[in-house]
Amino acid sequence: MRSRSGAIDWRAQKRKAGLMKSLVLERKDALSLRDFPEISRAEEALGPRDVRVKLHTVGICGSDVHYYTHGRIGPFVVNAPMILGHEASGTVIEVGAEVTTLKEGDRVCMEPGIPDPNSRATRLGMYNVDPAVRFWATPPVHGILRPTCVHPEAFTYKLPDNVSFAEAAMVEPxxxxxxxxxxxxxxxxxxxxxxxxxxxxxxxxxxxxxxxxxxxxxxxxxxxxxxxxxxxxxxxxxxxxxxxxxxxxxxxxxxxxxxxxxxxxxxxxxxxxxxxxxxxxxxxxxxxxxxxxxxxxxxxxxxxxxxxxxxIFRYAHVFPRCVGMLASGAIDVKPLITRTFSFDDSVHAFEVAASAPAGDVKMQIELPQ
The missing domain is CATH 3.40.50.720 (NAD(P)-binding Rossmann-like Domain)
Known part of the structure; x- marks a missing residue:
């Protein structure tokens, strides 16, 4: 949403973001695109070191599809409706009082696993294997195929101008x-x-x-x-x-x-x-x-x-390296992005992804801006 001057009106975006229409896995083989008020209430509060991000692009991961088609991955079982998605990029629309490295309007990508900072694994530098890690779209934690999310500054990374939202959503894989x-x-x-x-x-x-x-x-x-x-x-x-x-x-x-x-x-x-x-x-x-x-x-x-x-189990300490390699051209992920869907077509996008088309590598969903 833009003002008369053409600038993005972030306050209007925040008001608009209150409508949490989300892609919800209701149960195995059942998806819906609907309002999810539980998320709206849970994310009203912004911590002093958090940022609020307006989502732009979300990739469809094999784990998302597996939850859709099987309802579980190992011990992680979908026992209640869950929002899918964890490969994401977007724009900061609000910052906490103690945030110093990001500001409103910054384009970012987000690392989806948040560990317990006091756990032994985290203190040893192996935060990805922290048993208490909260990872987007891993039951019971909701994913980010929704308008906004609140995320720690420490796991949110500013994008160089020459890295697109689509490329940034590829940082997670x-x-x-x-x-x-x-x-x-x-x-x-x-x-x-x-x-x-x-x-x-x-x-x-x-x-x-x-x-x-x-x-x-x-x-x-x-x-x-x-x-x-x-x-x-x-x-x-x-x-x-x-x-x-x-x-x-x-x-x-x-x-x-x-x-x-x-x-x-x-x-x-x-x-x-x-x-x-x-x-x-x-x-x-x-x-x-x-x-x-x-x-x-x-x-x-x-x-x-x-x-x-x-x-390996996911990753640790590599998001800034990935952003740097995309920015320098050391790695080009654009050829891997083979299909893009609108947010309104999210259910269809997952149906297509579940059919595993031979010529597709990475499918992405763009949210309305």
Whole structure:
């Protein structure tokens, strides 16, 4: 909403934001776009170190879709209506009395997991594994497919002018890839394999290259997704495992040595059982894809390689790095954004996302401004 001078009227935006029309997962397979007064009441108060953000763009994550289609992810069960969405960007419309780094009108992205600052995990720097973390759109915490949210200043990041709202809403999935590359301890010239060409697999490939990998092999079953992978960089080699043998390809092109790093980003038990096959001696496997059940683990294959195995859970300390790489052009996520829906079409957007179109990587929803 703009004044007669053309400037955005933030006070009018705040009044308008009181109508909390939200995308609500009522129960498994049932979505609605409706007012959610409980959120309106809960977010009336703004803490001294909080900001109020008018949401602009929200990405549809695989976890959002999984809650929609299955009603649960592991121990997290949707027992009551829950607002979806956690990959977001927007504009600050109000700041708390003690906020110093942000002001009204700042364009921002937000880290969706808020830990207990006094927990042992947080004090050790591992705030992402704090058992008390409150993560958007993880039951019973509501997500942000709604007009506004209140968020701590410490987990809200100002955007450079050359980073769009759409790119900023990609910072959350990109953070997973950057965290994975960090845990892998990529060295300049490393060769990596990324199993899976979904959104997380592709941001992991981009992150591995930005960290210094000379070559990244991306495997998948979808030609359409592999075409997108190949378009991201000349240093990415797509491998369709329907017609090519991943291990033979990597062995042939590394003189029989193998890949220095293997990133498992499919969440498939079959793929996870094969993570050591393309790995070089002394290499590292990074487990990214969530596994709902225990998986097969070839301890012998790991042992003879003296393989190092890392596991990641979301991310920590990487949001500013992601924003910086988007701003500098070190990573370009724009090719991954394949479809955008209006907020009024949110239910349809999730129906499309649940159908898993082969040519789509990241779908986003734009909220009215």
């Amino acid at each position: 990109l953070a997973v890839g950057v965290h994975a590359a960090t845990k892998a301890r990529v060295k300049p010239g490393d060769v990596a394999v990324v199993m899976g060409a979904g959104p997380i697999g592709l941001v992991t490939a981009l992150s591995a290259l930005a960290a210094g990998c000379a070559r990244v092999y991306v495997s998948d079953l979808s030609d359409a997704k592999l075409e997108i992978a190949a378009s991201l960089s000349q240093a990415i080699t797509p491998v369709n495992i329907r017609s090519e043998n991943l291990v033979e390809t990597v062995q042939r092109e590394t003189d029989g040595w193998g890949a220095d790093i293997v990133f498992e980003a499919t969440g498939s038990p079959q793929a996870a059982a094969q993570v050591f096959e393309p790995l070089a001696p002394g290499g590292c496997v990074v487990m990214i894809g969530g596994q709902p059940d225990p998986i097969s683990y070839d301890a012998g294959a790991a042992m003879v390689r003296e393989a190092r195995v890392e596991n």
